[in-house]
Amino acid sequence: MWMDIRLPIGILFAILGCILVAYGLIGDHSIYRQSLGININLIWGAGLLVFGLGMFLLGKRGMRPDTQNEPGPAASSPDR
């Protein structure tokens, strides 16, 4: 059995998202002059966090033995 790749991806992006969101909330806001006044850390960090959690949940589901042979989401289904 292979380790579902969505798990490490999910974990990495969730952590990255948390870091960026936290920095976007508590960090110095004058740095956002550079990004046209948009708090890009907060917005993009939140996006990454959602993506990371989604991947993590899909990965969890994919690792459950009972779903191993069912058609998964999109193209990940086995066709043997």
Place this chain on the structure above:
Amino acid sequence: MTGIDWLILLLYFMFVLGIGVALKGRTKTSTDFFLAGRAIPAWVCGLAFLSANLGAQEVIGMGASGAKYGIATSHFYWIGAIPAMVFVGIFMMPFYYGSRARSVPEYLRLRFDEKTRSLNAISFAVMTIFSSGISMYAMAKLIQTLHIFDAPFHSIGISAQCIFHIGILTSAVVVLVYIFLGGITSAIYNEVLQFFLIVAGFLPLTWLGLKNLGGWTGLKARLDPSFTHSWAGMAHASTNRLGVDWFGLVQRAMAAKSMGAARRTPLIGAFPKMLFPFLVIVPGIIAVALPAAPATEISGSVLRTPERGIIPYKIDATTGAPVIDKNGVPQLDYDLAIPSMLLHYFPSGMLGLGITALLASFMSGMAGNVTAFNTVWTYDIYQSYLRPDASDQHYLWMGRAATVFGIALSIGAAYMANRFNNIMDMLQLVFAFVNAPLFATFLLGMFWKRTSGHGAFSGLIAGTAAAVLHHAFTLPRAAGSGIKGGWLAVLHTYPSDMAQNFWTAIWAWSTCFLITIIVSLLTKAPEENKLVGLVYSLTARAKEESLAWYLKPASLAIVVLAGTVLLNFIFW
């Protein structure tokens, strides 16, 4: 780079190495190491394949070409790579996966003969080393030029000069460790991780850049029309990316868990690929369209910028003076288009993510080539000619050893790459010599059963010779003869490097095509019973009625092609 940026970068390195360590225990046989045990789902193979190509060639090279030639660069994707991927998925993959060949050269042995295989194996080995070296060089040069990592090194007394060498060594060691431990599974996992990271790190650039200039209309208004209409600049952009894409692809598709998955690999990869121009080419165009701005405070950069755009002049690494062409015009360092955009728009935090994505793209490019190299070396050179009957454990060991010396050779190639203006041009040069004729050989081999081994071999030699000669007799405008071409005599001058490369590929392809046909007709036809499963007319069509419509290769292909045609119309 502030503390938070370093934190993000370190986190990424930890994950990359962690994946290698986690997979070490699962890599027990040579099939695990080279083909991932043939157990990977199609979507993972597809994304991994994309990411293996999303190295220096794509991110830096495409950004550079976007800045230099405009949106016409998107033809690499829209008329080059994507139709090629569809073609591979629909027509070629059944032979590759069905033949159970473990690499492209092995397929050539099954279809043609031993000498065609060894020729291909050797040229392929050289090519992967070059590509990996170029990724490494590009990464180290970038780190050095941007001065982003200088501060901590200065504080411990290491000079800026050494950062180039440290960059090369660090990237080499990281890639070495994770491939050495987990083989191609590790490479594929990391490539998928890198794919998402690259999208996450670069997409906000397009967003912020377009917002800044007032959207696509605002961008158009600031530039010469040829930059924003994909067909207007066709005089000099476009080339044959087929070969490059298709090599990395085959190895990843071989790792797929079934024939259906193998055929879907390139088709799934084609979906995100359609949108890559927006990820890497548009930021390059924005970089020339922006009003000239002083370098941002956080970069601590000393680069001078011209009147328009934020791309700095190219600086000669040895003299420290700006590089000028034959007419005395200073050259822009187009390779810095994307990195300049990162520094221009991203504050700390996002900057860390952007820089990490950039480094990830270099490493995935390197890793893709190193895994291709160790496979071809071990199966097609070592096992075939040097030591045929060793144990599986011995070949697994050799695969790991090949990873080590493949990376050592790449370091050599990296120092060589230092001499070229645009990384893309050098890649095109090497690939045009080797790949363009090869594509003709494959086409004939798969669809014309009369093609003989002697025909294929002489076609390949003639095609490569034609490429070298074409390069030796032509020159891009405003370049001195030498490594850029014209080293025998200058019979023709092209408007740009890219046009020259394009025509080199055309010459190579046509010569190979013709010579293969002529020699095949003059030599003995191969026996048909040996070609079953290797030639289109002698292979049973795959049955796939049981699949849902969205899993069928044909319906995926139609969607991909329709999308591509649509994009061509929108950016006419």
